[in-house]
Amino acid sequence: MTFPRLFPGQVLIDDQIGHRVALSPGQSLTLGRAADFPLGLDDEFMHRQFLQVWDSDGTWMITNRGGRLSANIQPRAENSFSQSRLGPGASLPLPLGESAVVFATSVTTYELDFTVAATLRPPTGSCAVERIDGAPMTVGELILNDEQVDLLRALAAPLVRRPGTDLSEVPTVRDLEQTLGWSQKKVNTKIDYLSKALEGSGVTGFSARNGNAPTRRLALARYAQENYWSLRKQP
Incomplete structure (x- = not known):
């Protein structure tokens, strides 16, 4: 299986089941059941719009756009043991090199591979993505009193x-x-x-x-x- 060649400043996202995409500086991508990058299409507990990956002046960021699910970011660099928790509404920078983003619903556990290539210089420009779709509502939305x-x-x-x-x-x-x-x-x-x-x-x-x-x-x-x-x- 051939992987896209990464250029400085790009990030590669791979779901380990045959779907991958490389983003260039200035781009943005949403991940979820009804997003640009599909996740858990048959999982009714998966958010339609769960994660967003975006470029902030040379730093790749990941935002949790969901309302219930959290994700763990686990760097895979040698001698790196730290991991970060990404709760709903939170944003974190993606570490350089390889890392895994792991999350779960009551149906199954998901793991995505991320590879961030070092940039030569910070890019400029803004990024924003909106997607309108007719996908069914996510099951299990929780409204707290x-x-x-x-x-x-x-x-x-x-x-x-x-x-x-x-x-x-x-x-x-x-x-x-x-x-x-x-x-x-x-x-x-x-x-x-x-x-x-x-x-x-x-x-x-x-x-x-x-x-x-x-x-x-x-x-x-x-x-x-x-x-x-x-x-x-x-x-």
């Missing part, structure tokens, strides 16, 4: 306030009772219901087989941290 937003933001607060904090700092049920002014029963009921709603929306990590109530609370805290800046109450 005000109390669910309050719960998620309370769970994520210490993780957002002190980046690098581990899950031991996640508020306990008693902490949440005091912060939110709810009863213990209400806190536990809200955690259980929201976990089930996220599972039904195709977000991984919330099925019953993944553990007990404390496990679900920690999973909700991690989800809330990744989505913190996109959590909004309904007008």
Whole structure:
């Protein structure tokens, strides 16, 4: 199988199943179930517009345009062990060289190969892509009510306030009772219901087989941290 030759400043995207494209500086591409680059065409939980790759004055950026799914960016350079989490609404620079972008719905796990070639000089120009399509709506879109937003933001607060904090700092049920002014029963009921709603929306990590109530609370805290800046109450 022949791969496109990369020139300085280009980025190659490969889905490992026969679909690949090379972008030049100034270009932009959307990836998803009904996007420029197809992902999960038979996966009803995949966002129609999930990721966008775009050029920002010589740096290739990736943006999560979805509302529920997150992705991991895993550099493949020798001696590189760091990875970055790309939550909904977030943007990150793609590392030079080879990397993998990994994400999952409740149907399957996806992995894309990215190769960013070093640029000789920063390109100029803007990039913007819009795509209008008639694809079916993504299954599992989640609309949070005000109390669910309050719960998620309370769970994520210490993780957002002190980046690098581990899950031991996640508020306990008693902490949440005091912060939110709810009863213990209400806190536990809200955690259980929201976990089930996220599972039904195709977000991984919330099925019953993944553990007990404390496990679900920690999973909700991690989800809330990744989505913190996109959590909004309904007008």
